[in-house]
Amino acid sequence: MTPRALEHPVEQEPPRHGVGGVACRSCAFPVEDALWHDEHWLVTSLREPSGLPCVVLLHTRAHLDFADLPEERARELGPLMLRVQQAVYAVGDIGNVHVCRWGDGSEHFHMWFMARPARVTQLIGSFAAIWDDILPPLPDELWRANLERVRQALNA
Numbered sequence: 001m002t003p004r005a006l007e008h009p010v011e012q013e014p015p016r017h018g019v020g021g022v023a024c025r026s027c028a029f030p031v032e033d034a035l036w037h038d039e040h041w042l043v044t045s046l047r048e049p050s051g052l053p054c055v056v057l058l059h060t061r062a063h064l065d066f067a068d069l070p071e072e073r074a075r076e077l078g079p080l081m082l083r084v085q086q087a088v089y090a091v092g093d094i095g096n097v098h099v100c101r102w103g104d105g106s107e108h109f110h111m112w113f114m115a116r117p118a119r120v121t122q123l124i125g126s127f128a129a130i131w132d133d134i135l136p137p138l139p140d141e142l143w144r145a146n147l148e149r150v151r152q153a154l155n156a
């Protein structure tokens, strides 16, 4: 193992996915496949299991970047963040729900909710997102059962 050298800044950053809404996967996401949706928002899961008990994403339905959320959407965001976080806790035995927004990969607004399992102290903190990629994926049946709990909590 050798440490990777820090590269110089590039002239221009690579474009994010779906710039300007062109060929945007989030815009094309079928709303009926969401765990929950309303007129302006939807909650989805990842396409396949990952290492943490549950990872879901809150998206705007319209193609909006975080910085461009209109005032009405911005006002809805706070209560929705709490609602999605509570729904992820419904999975059970969750120590914390990490709420993350990076926006480096896709322009379309999306926010991550990552369930950190309770009492697994190595996963405490900001590295939980990295552990999500490193840990073996959840068994499919457990992953689906956890998502169903989230879906029921969001739709209750």
Ligand SMILES: [Zn+2]
Pocket: 018, 021, 024, 025, 026, 027, 028, 062, 063, 064, 108
């Ligand atoms: Zn989009």
